[in-house]
Amino acid sequence: MADFNFELVSPERLLLSERVSEVVIPATEGEMTVMANHAPTMTTIKPGVVTVKAVDGKVTRYVVFGGFADILPTGCTLLAESAVPVSEMDAKLIEKRIDATKSELDDGSHSDEHKTRLEQFLAELTQLNGIVVAF
Template identity: 50%
Template sequence: MASLHFELVTPEKLVRSEEVHMVVVPGTEGEFGVLAGHAPFMSTIKDGDLAIYKSENAEPVKIRIEGGFAEVNEKGLTVLAEKAEV
């Protein structure tokens, strides 16, 4: 099974950088899930919980984030958040 490279970054530091199954992001137009191989995409994000699924049947790890952007490209998913409560 393919994995998704995921990074969560705030202005202060790199919060997470890991291989995961899926991430659900609170986009301003609604939540969206990202799996490996997702089409390139960019979205603003709203305050809410980022849900990180380490494997297909895993319970999500939730991180509260505030504002920012999410970008999906051939390298994976990068979330640039104004704040992240780890």
Template identity: 50%
Template structure:
């Protein structure tokens, strides 16, 4: 059996998960990456996306995160998310509202940097919507 490590997913509202995991797939700002036991120490910024967790007990869990960062050590993986929710608990209306807000941010952008940031966030949200919600 594969080695397990401590996994925690924390949002400002609550601790969503604190369990032993075998594998965690993380939506890093530079791309998705997989964390296993004895992973090299790393810190990364999170982009909006889906965290996939294979728990040591055999269950698979999926969580949507909206920003934050991840801290990885050989013994643990801790995600500190700006906002996080279990995929099974996604509120379609909330996601659609975030997309609408992002569209308004694109329209209201004052400079190229703001426009690029707003478009990137909107693209991430619409990709996320397609990945987790049926049409």
């Protein structure tokens, strides 16, 4: 099976940089599986779980809170707004983000467009909360 370079980067740290066989990312338009020789693509990322399958078959998962991915035939770089390995995930972290988003929505001083984006983000965080509890 062909492999490619994958990097997962957040503002806090480089979480992963290695050769992998596939990566499933939570793209804004739906989950995408990235493999070697993928067509060049750039996509935004919604809050969700990134699943990484290493060349040796080991699977690791990371929770991301948005960002974007740059995909090339030889590799993929995911720049996350924030990311943490699922093994280090604390449910309170998602709850804090949900509460902060609700507070921002309750502020009421936002344009309709911004309010719609906040509502979408809140829905994505709520869905992510249910997914992470399953791990």
